Amino acid sequence: MAEIKARSTAASDQSHPSGDPRFILIDRTLKRFRFQQDALIEVLHTAQEAFGFLEEDLLIYVARQLKLPLSWVFGVATFYHFFSLQPQGEHNCIVCMGTACYVKRAAEIVAALQTAYGIEAGQTTPDGKLSITAARCLGSCGLAPVLIVDGQVLAREVPETALAAVEQALASSRSSNGHQPQADQSFEEEDDL
Amino acid sequence: MKRADLQAMAQRELERQQTFRCRLLCCASTPCLSSGATAVQQALETAVAEHKLDAEVAIVSTGCMGPCSRGPMVTLQAPGQDDVYYENVTPESARQIVAEHVAAGQPVLDKIMPSDLPFFVKQTKVVLTNSGVIDPERLEDYVARGGYGALAHALREMTPEEVCAEISKSGLRGRGGAGYPAGLKWDLVRKAPGDKKYVIANGDEGDPGAYMDRTLMESDPHRLLEGMAIAGYAVGAEQGFLYVRGEYPVAAKRLEKAIRTAERRGLLGSRVLESSFSFRIDIRIGAGAFVCGEETALMASIMGRRGQPSPRPPYPAQSGLWGCPTLINNVETFGNIVPIIENGAQWFASIGTAKSKGSKIFALAGKVHTTGLIEVPMGITLREVIFDIGGGVGEGHTFKAAQTGGPSGGCIPAEHLDTPMDYESLRALGSIMGSGGLIVMDDSSCMPDVAKFFMEFCMDESCGKCVPCRVGTVQMHRILARITNGSATADDLQILEELCVMVQETSLCGLGMSAPNPVLSTLRFFRDEYEAHIQRRECPSGVCQMTEMPALDLVDALPRRIRELGTVPAVLA
Numbered sequence: 001m002a003e004i005k006a007r008s009t010a011a012s013d014q015s016h017p018s019g020d021p022r023f024i025l026i027d028r029t030l031k032r033f034r035f036q037q038d039a040l041i042e043v044l045h046t047a048q049e050a051f052g053f054l055e056e057d058l059l060i061y062v063a064r065q066l067k068l069p070l071s072w073v074f075g076v077a078t079f080y081h082f083f084s085l086q087p088q089g090e091h092n093c094i095v096c097m098g099t100a101c102y103v104k105r106a107a108e109i110v111a112a113l114q115t116a117y118g119i120e121a122g123q124t125t126p127d128g129k130l131s132i133t134a135a136r137c138l139g140s141c142g143l144a145p146v147l148i149v150d151g152q153v154l155a156r157e158v159p160e161t162a163l164a165a166v167e168q169a170l171a172s173s174r175s176s177n178g179h180q181p182q183a184d185q186s187f188e189e190e191d192d193l
Numbered sequence: 194m195k196r197a198d199l200q201a202m203a204q205r206e207l208e209r210q211q212t213f214r215c216r217l218l219c220c221a222s223t224p225c226l227s228s229g230a231t232a233v234q235q236a237l238e239t240a241v242a243e244h245k246l247d248a249e250v251a252i253v254s255t256g257c258m259g260p261c262s263r264g265p266m267v268t269l270q271a272p273g274q275d276d277v278y279y280e281n282v283t284p285e286s287a288r289q290i291v292a293e294h295v296a297a298g299q300p301v302l303d304k305i306m307p308s309d310l311p312f313f314v315k316q317t318k319v320v321l322t323n324s325g326v327i328d329p330e331r332l333e334d335y336v337a338r339g340g341y342g343a344l345a346h347a348l349r350e351m352t353p354e355e356v357c358a359e360i361s362k363s364g365l366r367g368r369g370g371a372g373y374p375a376g377l378k379w380d381l382v383r384k385a386p387g388d389k390k391y392v393i394a395n396g397d398e399g400d401p402g403a404y405m406d407r408t409l410m411e412s413d414p415h416r417l418l419e420g421m422a423i424a425g426y427a428v429g430a431e432q433g434f435l436y437v438r439g440e441y442p443v444a445a446k447r448l449e450k451a452i453r454t455a456e457r458r459g460l461l462g463s464r465v466l467e468s469s470f471s472f473r474i475d476i477r478i479g480a481g482a483f484v485c486g487e488e489t490a491l492m493a494s495i496m497g498r499r500g501q502p503s504p505r506p507p508y509p510a511q512s513g514l515w516g517c518p519t520l521i522n523n524v525e526t527f528g529n530i531v532p533i534i535e536n537g538a539q540w541f542a543s544i545g546t547a548k549s550k551g552s553k554i555f556a557l558a559g560k561v562h563t564t565g566l567i568e569v570p571m572g573i574t575l576r577e578v579i580f581d582i583g584g585g586v587g588e589g590h591t592f593k594a595a596q597t598g599g600p601s602g603g604c605i606p607a608e609h610l611d612t613p614m615d616y617e618s619l620r621a622l623g624s625i626m627g628s629g630g631l632i633v634m635d636d637s638s639c640m641p642d643v644a645k646f647f648m649e650f651c652m653d654e655s656c657g658k659c660v661p662c663r664v665g666t667v668q669m670h671r672i673l674a675r676i677t678n679g680s681a682t683a684d685d686l687q688i689l690e691e692l693c694v695m696v697q698e699t700s701l702c703g704l705g706m707s708a709p710n711p712v713l714s715t716l717r718f719f720r721d722e723y724e725a726h727i728q729r730r731e732c733p734s735g736v737c738q739m740t741e742m743p744a745l746d747l748v749d750a751l752p753r754r755i756r757e758l759g760t761v762p763a764v765l766a
Contacts, residue, residue: 037497041497079500081481103632142261146227
């Protein structure tokens with residue numbers, strides 16, 4: 001997986017002892033919450049946003065800063081589905097598996113994607129290109145079954161169109177060489193829709 | 194800002210709105226955005242500019258209008274005329290609407306959604322009055338429709354006791370599912386001793402198939418903030434938390450903006466509306482755990498911990514966030530506060546049934562013609578909701594069941610279609626009102642498969658703190674998996690029923706206690722389907738692939754085969 005570049009431009013003119021400007025974003029959140037231990041989830045949200053996933057060093061850093069046992073931080077990070085301890089693929093495809101999507105056969109879409117790319121939902125392909133996630137409910141039940149490919153919401157999908165959409169997303173990065181890989185923040189892009 | 198300033202702001206905004214000949218409202222909530230509402234709005238803007246109508250036509254991006262499956266929606270509002278709803282608008286038809294309807298006064302007939310459809314006529318808007326009418330990102334729009342008037346009224350003319358009494362008198366019950374009387378809860382928190390108290394709005398709508406709270410937060414954020422501020426005044430809290438589900442980034446963004454605007458104008462923060470009352474609201478973003486919808490787990494999550502529930506009592510009203518008395522209500526409950534204070538408890542109590550007052554928002558989805566968000570008076574029958582408002586199930590299919598309450602609820606079969614939708618009637622059928630998800634299923638859905646789907650959900654979402662839920666859901670899921678793959682025996686059904694009762698009675702929190710509900714209710718109304726799966730190894734709906742064999746049959750079959758052959762097969766010898 002290509003190295004993720006910090007998206008914050010403000011961070012570039014400051015420096016962090018670690019040499020990694022992304023830590024500045026975490027420090028900012030820490031300061032905003034005055035290093036309160038109760039702000040752990042907020043800090044982890046920021047960390048995941050900056051780094052794409054929560055690697056062990058990051059958890060140690062957060063634990064030290066908040067003066068919490070590492071086990072506590074690890075416990076919280078693994079409890080919530082939103083936090084990922086593994087790097088995410090360059091592209092991601094979220095299939096809604098809420099009730100409305102399920103009764104409209106979303107399971108068939110997941111099965112089709114799993115066979116096509118040889119990974120289970122929740123995993124990333126070995127080349128780090130694609131992550132497939134089965135989401136609980138994306139709250140767009142009127143448009144079931146719903147799919148989000150790289151932040152773009154696709155409505156009323158069937159296995160064939162879903163596969164085509166994922167293929168297209170994968171092809172788009174192959175053609176454009178200087179493509180900037182995105183961190184696992186598919187939802188952020190919803191603003192641009 | 195004082196009350197007079199508020200009125201002046203409303204006046205200015207109303208005057209500004211009157212300078213326009215017509216207003217084009219574009220739905221900008223998540224479902225319509227997914228169907229391409231942004232392109233539609235851009236097309237409208239360009240077309241209006243091309244026709245040089247900028248000064249006469251206002252284009253407003255609003256919250257949800259309701260019929261989500263027919264989006265993107267555009268409403269044309271002109272003074273003195275009925276609103277015209279356009280459905281499935283594309284950029285091309287948007288240009289057509291501007292050229293023909295706005296400029297020439299000729300409605301584009303083939304894109305109009307008739308406003309006399311039962312979908313609109315049968316609804317009663319109490320909470321969603323502003324949704325789809327105002328721009329959720331503009332405070333002025335909200336104030337022009339009387340916004341923050343209820344807060345000003347409560348602060349000036351009512352004591353906290355009176356506010357609590359008014360809520361009690363209205364008969365408002367919690368909209369999160371259990372239906373606890375809101376006024377009673379408020380009064381408990383108000384009377385609880387303690388200097389520091391908190392108000393929490395539960396916007397962790399984890400229930401799959403429900404999106405009422407998201408719509409309310411996206412479409413009318415100020416109403417929620419105002420409701421919370423009134424609650425803060427009534428119970429004596431100075432700090433509120435809004436817990437928003439992590440999957441709802443649009444809602445979180447709009448709420449954050451709304452809080453900032455309200456604080457800048459002195460409608461929140463210190464000395465609200467120049468009174469002695471201060472109230473701050475902070476947003477907490479959830480991190481994806483269904484159990485955080487449970488109040489004690491949600492509070493643990495706000496305090497940065499694992500979202501695990503704790504035994505009650507003590508109830509949050511006595512000891513909640515950081516041990517302080519805490520009022521925790523659903524987002525929709527807070528959405529009801531403003532109309533109650535504005536119109537009075539009597540008015541609110543006149544809507545609904547004897548024990549369930551007011552209206553309820555449902556997210557109508559699944560195998561129904563028009564899906565979307567609806568607000569109906571309590572006590573409306575399921576038949577009216579599905580067949581009149583929703584337009585019935587698809588052609589060639591028959592209605593089988595409606596699922597309410599998500600993974601904590603149950604399925605209601607066709608013979609109970611005339612049940613009134615209120616807390617007690619639904620509970621009598623083994624379902625619950627829940628937060629308001631309403632999934633319609635037709636004959637192509639297999640009930641044991643649906644039960645398995647919900648059990649898998651509960652199994653994954655069980656926090657693991659108490660044994661009955663952690664282990665029980667796994668075992669129940671295994672049995673349901675056996676039933677749906679053909680390897681179940683008659684014993685399995687009996688064990689399943691025993692397990693259901695045990696998990697229900699011994700779990701720590703609502704998640705475990707209600708996890709067996711989908712199984713129990715489908716067993717109650719669709720037992721024949723379970724029996725068909727087990728006895729005849731067939732799925733009446735053709736959903737389940739019955740590929741496995743019951744293990745016991747294999748054991749039985751072996752001696753028989755040996756007798757038939759007269760000798761022990763070579764592989765076993």
